[in-house]
Amino acid sequence: KAGVTQTPRYLIKTRGQQVTLSCSPISGHRSVSWYQQTPGQGLQFLFEYFSETQRNKGNFPGRFSGRQFSNSRSEMNVSTLELGDSALYLCASSLGAGQAFQYFGPGTRLTVT
Amino acid sequence: AQKVTQAQTEISVVEKEDVTLDCVYETRDTTYYLFWYKQPPSGELVFLIRRNSFDEQNEISGRYSWNFQKSTSSFNFTITASQVVDSAVYFCALGGATGGGNKLTFGTGTQLKVEL
Numbered sequence: 263k264a265g266v267t268q269t270p271r272y273l274i275k276t277r278g279q280q281v282t283l284s285c286s287p288i289s290g291h292r293s294v295s296w297y298q299q300t301p302g303q304g305l306q307f308l309f310e311y312f313s314e315t316q317r318n319k320g321n322f323p324g325r326f327s328g329r330q331f332s333n334s335r336s337e338m339n340v341s342t343l344e345l346g347d348s349a350l351y352l353c354a355s356s357l358g359a360g361q362a363f364q365y366f367g368p369g370t371r372l373t374v375t
Numbered sequence: 376a377q378k379v380t381q382a383q384t385e386i387s388v389v390e391k392e393d394v395t396l397d398c399v400y401e402t403r404d405t406t407y408y409l410f411w412y413k414q415p416p417s418g419e420l421v422f423l424i425r426r427n428s429f430d431e432q433n434e435i436s437g438r439y440s441w442n443f444q445k446s447t448s449s450f451n452f453t454i455t456a457s458q459v460v461d462s463a464v465y466f467c468a469l470g471g472a473t474g475g476g477n478k479l480t481f482g483t484g485t486q487l488k489v490e491l
Contacts, residue, residue, distance in 0.1 A: 297481075
């Protein structure tokens with residue numbers, strides 16, 4: 263069974279631009295969560311989608327948004343990029359709701375210049 | 376609010392030594408889950424173990440073992456006979472907050488370096 267895939271793996275953007283990251287969960291998994299990892303703030307929860315509905319959202323500004331499609335694939339979007347958005351963005355996939363085992367993808371490394 | 380503290384920032388050991396990674400958590404929920412993940416240099420978080428709050432039985436799985444004590448809110452992780460391939464950042468995480476879905480709260484991580 264294929265694991266969680268994230269595209270692209272690396273991305274360089276300029277301040278003020280916007281970016282879209284993609285996550286394909288393990289086949290059959292309906293929950294996708296997104297995390298941001300930075301040296302200063304560590305791993306922080308962004309949001310979770312289950313069956314195309316956002317279930318939880320972390321403490322991030324409205325520039326960070328996401329969505330989930332009927333095939334469970336998820337995208338997250340960051341608008342008006344800031345230097346501080348440079349981070350490793352990790353996606354996690356799980357079968358169901360309520361602390362099911364979560365499997366992480368390899369991440370997308372975003373650099374904002 | 377949930378909180379996870381990993382006081383050890385970095386640990387260096389010589390191969391074959393045993394090493395214990397500490398984790399202390401805070402939560403008001405009576406039902407919760409605790410996890411350990413490993414993050415090698417490649418960046419992907421690798422799931423190691425999960426325990427729920429009702430199961431304090433400590434187990435051993437290969438070279439890994441864990442010690443879950445609700446009385447002290449601790450969930451420590453031990454690697455026996457460490458190997459160079461164990462070098463990575465280890466994260467303790469807490470989940471299961473009421474209404475929290477699959478949200479995990481992570482500690483700051485412990486960098487483990489295993490040298491020859």
